[in-house]
Amino acid sequence: MTPAAEAGTAAAGIDARGVLDLLDALDSTPGLEMHSIAIASAGAVVAEGYWAPYSADRVHLLYSISKTWTATAVGLLVDDGRLALDDPIIDLLPGVGDLRIAPRWRQVTVGHCLRMATGHHTEAWGAAQVGAAGEPASINDLDPVVASILSHEPEHEPGTHFAYNQVATYLAAAAARAVCGQSVVDLLRDRVLIPLDVAELPWTRTATGAEIGFSGSHARTRDILALAQLYLDNGRHGGRQILSPEWVATAMASTGLPNPEGETIDWRLGYGCSFWTSQHGVRGDGAHGQFALVLPDQRIAIAITSETEQMQPVLDAVWRHLIPAVDRAGSSAADADLAARLRHLAVEAPLGAGPVTERTWQRAAGNVSSAYTGARLRPGAGGIHTLSLVRGEAVLETLVGESDWAESEWTDGDAALPVLARGGPTREGGYAADLRIIETPHTVQVRVAPGSEGVDLSWRNPPLNGTDPLWLAVRTRIPRIDT
CATH class of the missing domain: 3.40.710.10 (DD-peptidase/beta-lactamase superfamily)
Incomplete structure (x- = not known):
């Protein structure tokens, strides 16, 4: 594919206002969360956008x-x-x-x-x-x-x-x-x-x-x-x-x-x-x-x-x-509006709203595999804390950003699964974080009600091949070499 046309969709014979209306419709559809869209005309990309933290370089x-x-x-x-x-x-x-x-x-x-x-x-x-x-x-x-x-x-x-x-x-x-x-x-x-x-x-x-x-x-x-x-x-x-x-x-x-x-x-x-x-x-x-x-x-x-x-x-x-919008006259103003819109796309996710203190919870509900029995929260520096998910004998260490997405890698044997997470304490005294299995459509939602000792680990939409997140892994872990 050739790069996105600098002249915008109007030069490609597509009214950018129609693309903006499409984005509005997609973002307002109940139960739909967009991750990316790309449109090509005559072999050139004329509109392309990613809802952060999803990005062009990730599969x-x-x-x-x-x-x-x-x-x-x-x-x-x-x-x-x-x-x-x-x-x-x-x-x-x-x-x-x-x-x-x-x-x-x-x-x-x-x-x-x-x-x-x-x-x-x-x-x-x-x-x-x-x-x-x-x-x-x-x-x-x-x-x-x-x-x-x-x-x-x-x-x-x-x-x-x-x-x-x-x-x-x-x-x-x-x-x-x-x-x-x-x-x-x-x-x-x-x-x-x-x-x-x-x-x-x-x-x-x-x-x-x-x-x-x-x-x-x-x-x-x-x-x-x-x-x-x-x-x-x-x-x-x-x-x-x-x-x-x-x-x-x-x-x-x-x-x-x-x-x-x-x-x-x-x-x-x-x-x-x-x-x-x-x-x-x-x-x-x-x-x-x-x-x-x-x-x-x-x-x-x-x-x-x-x-x-x-x-x-x-x-x-x-x-x-x-x-x-195809073969409909567009305008440079609509092209500019579309370009600005595509630069600022983002999914909704929890934000940290209070101090992070060390906590331990037992799994209370949800449909993430029963292999996951609880979670432990530890504060860290720079607005990033650690959420550990207990999975049988293993512990999956997950970095969670309070305002920005933090990246971790879950491993099981040689299998590796990239995860991006954001969230933190809620204003009401509970806890909420979204763990994005970033190379898939799926999200693990971590929720703790105010005053509760139990953590709900649930899928936003469960994967087709089973409930354990690590079953989604297709990458191989690269051993770290200390020098």
């Missing part, structure tokens, strides 16, 4: 936008002629020949998997599969997660029924790894990630070391935007044809199969190869409000990260305010 858990990365990896192999969408999926999975396979699985193709048309009636993924037992395996070994998936036959004939479920994309990712002999990230790196200036793509993996494919990828907002722009530009970037126009058209074309579980309009319009058909264009989206919008009619791409349980209002705001 963000994308949830099911991960499916679009996986589909892109498959697209490379299709373009190379190394696999085809009508290839039976089990023919591509190493070690499967030794299994007894139900007849319907023999009919399931790569295309069925990418299009959520495997024949399943509903979600078929079990949370235990992420942690399937087994030592890290070579690319040629039978994946125990694949074996578990194939032990359950789909309820319908493949290609006849749409059911959004995770096993479909997991199998597509497994097939891609087997065909290319690499991980999905390694397959993407030289041909997609480096050309798009995607510095890294951390990904949640199973116990065997495989990317789960359907979720778990982490990328910057600019990276999401670049992915959307790649599809908007028919697979071309920087003068190079990265994906064929034929693949792009196939990926964005709806199968026409109805979604029986679609509760709102933009989830009832059809699904392609890991792209949803929208009222405008197509999109990759991920739980809790992550979006990669591809809008060919308006010639724009949009990336959004956020935290919400209701995603349709985000799209409604884009359709209502931004779409009409």
Whole structure:
């Protein structure tokens, strides 16, 4: 992506007033907390903003936008002629020949998997599969997660029924790894990630070391935007044809199969190869409000990260305010107002409002994993104190800024999880802090009522893969070397 246009959105044919109205609508939507937004026109970023403490340099858990990365990896192999969408999926999975396979699985193709048309009636993924037992395996070994998936036959004939479920994309990712002999990230790196200036793509993996494919990828907002722009530009970037126009058209074309579980309009319009058909264009989206919008009619791409349980209002705001602003005359005054607004975005969070004294609390309520049994508060210098969360035999030391965000790293074995925290004593005599799991949409809220001896450790919105925050970790701890 090229840098944000200095001339502003008006020069790109977008009225900045529409973007301002969009920001107003998003910030006033109940239950929605924005983390970032970026809008590109003609391949140039024309508006970009981050709600502090979220920032341009940090990756963000994308949830099911991960499916679009996986589909892109498959697209490379299709373009190379190394696999085809009508290839039976089990023919591509190493070690499967030794299994007894139900007849319907023999009919399931790569295309069925990418299009959520495997024949399943509903979600078929079990949370235990992420942690399937087994030592890290070579690319040629039978994946125990694949074996578990194939032990359950789909309820319908493949290609006849749409059911959004995770096993479909997991199998597509497994097939891609087997065909290319690499991980999905390694397959993407030289041909997609480096050309798009995607510095890294951390990904949640199973116990065997495989990317789960359907979720778990982490990328910057600019990276999401670049992915959307790649599809908007028919697979071309920087003068190079990265994906064929034929693949792009196939990926964005709806199968026409109805979604029986679609509760709102933009989830009832059809699904392609890991792209949803929208009222405008197509999109990759991920739980809790992550979006990669591809809008060919308006010639724009949009990336959004956020935290919400209701995603349709985000799209409604884009359709209502931004779409009409495209090809509408703007003004330099509106551009200036938008630039100022984008510089001062911030999430709401507690501020310290009293002296910090040493305190110890037992866990009283909340839905953070029961492994967390209490907390201890210790005062520090410079408006930063230490909140220690007791997690079984371990203690997670968390720096909490009273007025500014303080950063810590939680660790568990080799796993590391960055956390930003702000808060302190309340005016009423209690305690409140928000612990931002900053590379995800999620926040642990720490609350102590005035006079209480119990601490409430709860999620603002719980993650999809379990309640323990450390299960979100995708980074590896770098040992400190004392000199």
